[in-house]
Amino acid sequence: MSGVDPRFYDALARLPDYLGSHVLVSVTALALGLGISLPLAIIATRRPYLRNLILGFASIVQTIPGLALLALFYPLLLVLSALTERMFGAGFSALGFLPSVLALALYSMLPVMRNTVTGILGIDPAVTEATLGVGMTRRQALTMVELPLALPIIMAGIRTAAVWVIGTATLATPVGQTSLGNYIFTGLQTQNWVFVLFGCVASAALALAVDQLLALMESGVSIRKRWRIAIGGLGIALIIAAALAPVFARPAATYVIGAKTFTEQYILEALIEQRLQAEGLSSARRDGLGSVVIFNALANGDIDLYVEYSGTLWANQLKQTEARPREEVLAEIKKWLSENYKIKMLGDLGFENAYALAMSRKQTESRGIRSITDLARFAPQLSIAGDYEFFARPEWKALVAAYGLKFREQRLIQPEFMYQAAAAGEVDVISAYTSEGRIKQHDLIILDDPKRAIPPYDAIILLAPKRAGDEKLIATLRPLLGAIDVKLMQEANLRANGSGRESSPEEIARWMWSEIERKNRPR
Amino acid sequence: MPSARTAIELKNVIKAYDEKASALDRVSLAVREGEFLAIVGPSGSGKTTLLRLINRLAEPTSGTVRVEENDVSVADPISLRRGIGYVFQGIGLFPHMTVAENIAITPLLIGWDKAQRAARVEELLQLVRLDPGKYRERFPAELSGGERQRVGVARALAAQPKIVLMDEPFGALDALTRDALGRDYRELHDRLGVTTVMITHDLTEAALLADRIIVIHQGHLIEEGTPHSLMTSPKHAYVRELVETPRSQAKRLAALMKGAAEQ
Numbered sequence: 042m043s044g045v046d047p048r049f050y051d052a053l054a055r056l057p058d059y060l061g062s063h064v065l066v067s068v069t070a071l072a073l074g075l076g077i078s079l080p081l082a083i084i085a086t087r088r089p090y091l092r093n094l095i096l097g098f099a100s101i102v103q104t105i106p107g108l109a110l111l112a113l114f115y116p117l118l119l120v121l122s123a124l125t126e127r128m129f130g131a132g133f134s135a136l137g138f139l140p141s142v143l144a145l146a147l148y149s150m151l152p153v154m155r156n157t158v159t160g161i162l163g164i165d166p167a168v169t170e171a172t173l174g175v176g177m178t179r180r181q182a183l184t185m186v187e188l189p190l191a192l193p194i195i196m197a198g199i200r201t202a203a204v205w206v207i208g209t210a211t212l213a214t215p216v217g218q219t220s221l222g223n224y225i226f227t228g229l230q231t232q233n234w235v236f237v238l239f240g241c242v243a244s245a246a247l248a249l250a251v252d253q254l255l256a257l258m259e260s261g262v263s264i265r266k267r268w269r270i271a272i273g274g275l276g277i278a279l280i281i282a283a284a285l286a287p288v289f290a291r292p293a294a295t296y297v298i299g300a301k302t303f304t305e306q307y308i309l310e311a312l313i314e315q316r317l318q319a320e321g322l323s324s325a326r327r328d329g330l331g332s333v334v335i336f337n338a339l340a341n342g343d344i345d346l347y348v349e350y351s352g353t354l355w356a357n358q359l360k361q362t363e364a365r366p367r368e369e370v371l372a373e374i375k376k377w378l379s380e381n382y383k384i385k386m387l388g389d390l391g392f393e394n395a396y397a398l399a400m401s402r403k404q405t406e407s408r409g410i411r412s413i414t415d416l417a418r419f420a421p422q423l424s425i426a427g428d429y430e431f432f433a434r435p436e437w438k439a440l441v442a443a444y445g446l447k448f449r450e451q452r453l454i455q456p457e458f459m460y461q462a463a464a465a466g467e468v469d470v471i472s473a474y475t476s477e478g479r480i481k482q483h484d485l486i487i488l489d490d491p492k493r494a495i496p497p498y499d500a501i502i503l504l505a506p507k508r509a510g511d512e513k514l515i516a517t518l519r520p521l522l523g524a525i526d527v528k529l530m531q532e533a534n535l536r537a538n539g540s541g542r543e544s545s546p547e548e549i550a551r552w553m554w555s556e557i558e559r560k561n562r563p564r
Numbered sequence: 565m566p567s568a569r570t571a572i573e574l575k576n577v578i579k580a581y582d583e584k585a586s587a588l589d590r591v592s593l594a595v596r597e598g599e600f601l602a603i604v605g606p607s608g609s610g611k612t613t614l615l616r617l618i619n620r621l622a623e624p625t626s627g628t629v630r631v632e633e634n635d636v637s638v639a640d641p642i643s644l645r646r647g648i649g650y651v652f653q654g655i656g657l658f659p660h661m662t663v664a665e666n667i668a669i670t671p672l673l674i675g676w677d678k679a680q681r682a683a684r685v686e687e688l689l690q691l692v693r694l695d696p697g698k699y700r701e702r703f704p705a706e707l708s709g710g711e712r713q714r715v716g717v718a719r720a721l722a723a724q725p726k727i728v729l730m731d732e733p734f735g736a737l738d739a740l741t742r743d744a745l746g747r748d749y750r751e752l753h754d755r756l757g758v759t760t761v762m763i764t765h766d767l768t769e770a771a772l773l774a775d776r777i778i779v780i781h782q783g784h785l786i787e788e789g790t791p792h793s794l795m796t797s798p799k800h801a802y803v804r805e806l807v808e809t810p811r812s813q814a815k816r817l818a819a820l821m822k823g824a825a826e827q
Binding site for chain 2: 165166167168171172173175177178181185186189
C-alpha cells in the first residue's frame, strides 16, 4: 500500500459527497430538461415555424461555453431572488444548486429536441397516412405509432444529453455547486494532479456508465426485450440511489465556509475548518467561488463565513478609487458592510495579499530601483506582465495616474508562471501578490509604493448576517485574528507548490496552526 | 348484388389546387351500395384527391360529399374513418406491430375486447389466404410485398366497414401476385357485400374487377360506364386512346394463341 499516493485516499474520502452532489444536480437537470424539451419538440413537429424557432434557440444555447452559461444564471437568479423578496417577502438561494440545474437543463435540450423532431419527421409518410386511414386521433397516432417508432432516435438524443450534462456539471463548482468538478478546480489551484485526474476519471466513468445503461434500455425497447429495459433501468436507479444516499444521510453542516479560487484561500479555509472542528462545530466547504459570487453568497446567507481582502471590497463593492491608509480603509469597510448588508467584519488575519509591482533582485540592483517612483523613469525601456484582470483593475489605473507609468510592452501571463518569467528575465516587471510564496522563492523584490496608489489588501474574516452575533463562532475564530503575518502566509503558499502529502491545504493548515501556537506560547 | 341505395355521393365537388392535392372541377358521382367502382386516370388527374374527399383526408373547396346519406363535412372525421376501410399503395403497415396487432388496430380503437379482436384476426387472415399460425406474430419486415398487401386488406376490413376505399392497392406488385390478389379481393367484396371504390391507372385491371368505371382526366370526370360499354364504345378521345392498348394487345394475344393451336 505504501506505493499509493496519500492524496488518492484523500480524494476517495471525498467521493461520496462529490459524486452524490454531482448525480443529484445532473439527474435533476436532465429530468427538468426532458420535461421541457420533449413536449416542446412534439408540439414543434407539427409547426414548422415553432420548430425553427426552438431549434435555433437551443443551438445558440449550445454555442455558449458551459462555464459561461452557468455563470450567467447566477446574476439572473440574484435579480429574481431580490424581486421575489420584495414581492413575496421571501427570496431563494441564487447560489449552487438552482443556477446549476437551470443552466444544465438548458444545455440538455438541444440533442433531445433535435432527435425527437428528426425521429418523428423521419417516419415513413405511408405509416403516417395509415394512422389517419385506420381512424387514429392525433394523440393516438403520437402515442401508438410515432413515439414508439421515433424512440430509438429520441433515446440516442437523451444519451447525448446525459453525457453532456454529466460532463458539464463538473463546471458547476465555481457557482457554488459541489460536484466532481471540485476535484478538478481544487486540483488545478493547488497543483494536486492526483485530484485533477481523479475528478476527470470519476466524471468520465459516471458518464460512460449512464450512457451504456441507457443504451441497454434503448436496445431493449427497440427489440422488445423487457429484461434489457429492466436491467438498464435498475442500473440507473442503483447509481442514483447509491450516489444520493450520502447526500441525504449527511448531517446538515452548521457552518458553511466559502473559498475563492486560489491556493491561499484553500489553505485558510482548511485552517478555519480545523479550528471549528477542534471546538466541536460541524462545517462544510464551498470551494472555488468567484469574487463576486462569494460576496453575494455571504450576504444571502448561502455561506456563513470566508476570508476576503479589504482592497477588493474597497474597489468592487464600495467603488472607491482613492487609496487611503489601511486602518481607515478597514474602519470604513466595517461600517459599510454592517450598514448595507449586516455582514460582520470580524477582523484582519494580520497579512496583506495586495497587488504590487515586483522585479528580480538583479534588475533592481543594476538600475538602482527601489520604489515605483524610481521605476517610472526606466519604464519606457521595460516590459510588464500582469494576470488576466490586472490591467483592467482600478489599481493599475491608479498606478498609471499616480506615477505616470508607461511601459514598452504589456503582456498577460497566467499568475503561476509570472514569477518565474520575471526571475528568468523574460519580463522586467510583474504584477505580484504580496503573500505569494514564489516572491521569496525566485528572489524577487517588491517595489515600494510611496504615493500609496494601491489600496491595502488586508485579509479579513467576514461573517454572514445571521452569524454576526454568534458568540461561539466568534470565540473560535478570534485566535486567528492578527496571528498570520505575511511571512507565514508566504511560506504556507510556497509549501502548497510542492507535490506530496505535505502540500495539501489540510497539512499546511495544520502546520500553520502549530506555528501560530508556537509563537503565542512564550508570551 | 348492387342495391338501389346510394352509399357514396359527390355533388358538384370543386377542389382548388394546393400543394397536397390535385385539383377537381365540378365532379358529381354516386356509388350504389354493394357496387365495385373503379376510378381510372393518369397520375395528377385528381383521382386520389377524389378518394380522399370521401374519408375526409381532404376537404372540398365547395360542393358536398355524402357517405350513407350523411354530409361528411359535419361528421366527426375520426369515426368516419373508423367506419371506412382504406387500402393504399404504400400500405403503411405499422413496422413495430405484429401482423395481428396491425390487423386489429381499428377494432382496438373502437373498443373491441381482446377475445373479439383475436377471433377477428384469425378470421381475416383466413379470408386473405394467410395461414394464421404462421403469420400472426410476424412483423411487416418479414413479409413479401404480396403478403404485406394482403395484411393491408385485412386491416382495412377488420372493423367490418361497409365501404372500402382502395388507392392503387396492387400497383407495386408483380403481375402474378397482382392478378391473384385482385381476384381474391373481388371475391371478398362479393362475399362481404361491401361497397368498394378502387383507384387504378390500369384500365385492364379496372375492367376485369369493377362493375362500373369512371375516367378522370385533368380534374374532370370525362366518361363513365360498365367495363363492356367503355371497352366497346368509348366516346372521349382520351378514353379511346386508353382502350386501344388493351384491345390491340388482346387481339394480338388471341392471334398468337390461335396460331399456337394450329401448329
